[in-house]
Amino acid sequence: MFDLNSLNPQQRAAVSHTEGPLLLLAGAGSGKTRVITCRIVYLLQQRGVSPRQLLAVTFTNKAAREMRERVEEMVGGKAVRGMVIATFHSLCVRILKANIERLGYKKNFSIYAASDQQQLVRRLLRDEIADATGKDAEQILWQISAAKNRLVTPGEFQSSSRDPVSCMTALIYPRYQKELKAYNAVDFDDLLVLTVKLLEKNPDLLEHYQQLFRYQMVDEYQDTNPVQYRLLKLLAGGHGNLCVVGDDDQSIYGFRGADVETILNFERDFPGTRLIKLEQNYRSTGNILAAANAVIKNNRKRKEKALWTADGAGNLIDYLICADDEDEACRVIERIHAERGRHQLEYADFAILYRTNSQSRSFEEQLRYENIPYVLIGGQQFFERKEVKDIIAYLKVLLNPFDEVNLLRILNYPKRNIGAGSADKLIRYSAEAEEPLWTILQQSERVADLKPRTHEAIAQFVALLECYRQRFQQPREMLETLREMLEELKLAEEIYRQENDPQKARRRIENQAEVLNAMASYLERDPEPSLAGFLDKVSLLDDDGPKQNDKEKKLAQNAVTLMSLHSSKGLEFPVVFLVGMEEGVLPHKKSIYETFDIDEERRLCYVGITRAQRQLVLLGAQQRRKYGQLEQREPSRFLVEIPQELLTRSAGDKPPVGTPAEQEQSASNFFSGISQLFGD
DNA sequence: GGGTCACCAGTTTTT
């Protein structure tokens, strides 16, 4: 058992408040994770709550995994058994697996990721507009997702006549939903929407889950969107033992449906809420916190709070004015060298944070030039890579042959003489007969105008799938079965044929091999493995992805981290470089001229500042190469909000480029900006 | 069916 006295008074209050709604406003670095884990342990040990009655919801698998590990460390693995620590999505999969038949789906439903959704929307869109592009499909999908996040059904969707995309969405959304159901597939948003629907339509189920999860906790509550909120409200109905933890000042996911209002309204929505603020910070120096407080207090809609530390003020914050983006990168690296020598820091102690991923390039170039190891966070997800999706498509179809998107994906991959023309005929026949494509494939002789060779190919394809469907019923042999299937399909040869860069080809084949590794590690972890279980894990990205070999791991362990401000939430580093502190970058241009949500940009800035433990370095360029053009830049308005006595500023020795007249102009603009900034 | 060329757009992202 842990010692309650090791917690500060607010933390202690949060841990021991167990009955009724609790809103825990946890500022950055205030020991939030510790409080959550202690609270779970407290419930288990002091209140005698059974782990089966505990539900903890997070947004990411990583957060869920860490929470489980930390509780296990304190009470041991046994005491945790039965406790549900899950992401919203995996919780919903769990509920749907058990009950989705009540909504007219089958248990082996497929989960559609972005690319599957896009294929489908594209196909539906082509029926309306022949020359529709992938971009159009993307926009429509975006609107469908936004609608689902707000619990707007296909029937309720209102298009605005001013917006052609929304008109098309109004047309496509109902068809999209209908097709999904015909394929026995659900998309990511459906996982939540359907769970809400299920619980609302079935009071017995709702009561069952309310009774089951007597104590509920939600992390990063400021990121919840309306469907998630509705789900929580349903589950916590009755006992109201809902503890939400979050920080309105770190709400940075508005673009994917999260609404700060949700956390701001919690007390109103859950009467009798106890509000506890965690403001003592255990991460950063006083000066860093003062800067963070000064910036964030400019936001209107927020719960008043201010971070403080019992430790010292620490170093001043540095503001480096750079000539251009290249100079910005050079000065970051200079600084890394200097700090590393001066304070015996490792490369892993540094993070470079930026607003947009494209900003990483200049830093990568310089780091590579200087032979400094770095890790770039973000970019293409492992399971979104084409060659990986191809294999997953096979597995999905083996489990659910009505999954038409994936069936079409593999129908002629690798090439087996069922070309686009034949596929088209099959699809049309299936649509007219109103029977699933799979059924038509099984009885392809019904489709008259196909060549005998095509019939033969289809029959072989069907036989192949039938054979492996059988074999995958044996979970113990799944790994061997998959290996043999990859052999038989000769996918590696197909890749070599398509990819003329042998290095890239090898990479892609390695990626395919990683699917085997992913399955192997799944088999180790799941006591009752199945193909369905594996696919769920893959779909929910609840997997470690490709395993790094030891050499890569060592390298990654001591490397500078490069990532977007969004990805940095929840992390901390001794030294943080917050780069691109310019109008149009942070705050981003779009937020100034289109979405008008400067407050969210300010929160993003706040998140960046509060990642730093000992030293914060802000950087901005006077000019920046954008789309091949040099653009003049002005310092970010957020710099103005930081009290000048917290900052040391220094300009670079590299003169700005351009004609002398332009230089003079730019310099005078810039320095008037600076003098305004420092009020002198 | 594959390869090449021209054109376009360019915030953030997890599940």
Next chain:
DNA sequence: CTGGTGACCC
């Protein structure tokens, strides 16, 4: 400037 996509031609 770059990467990605789509159209068009062989």
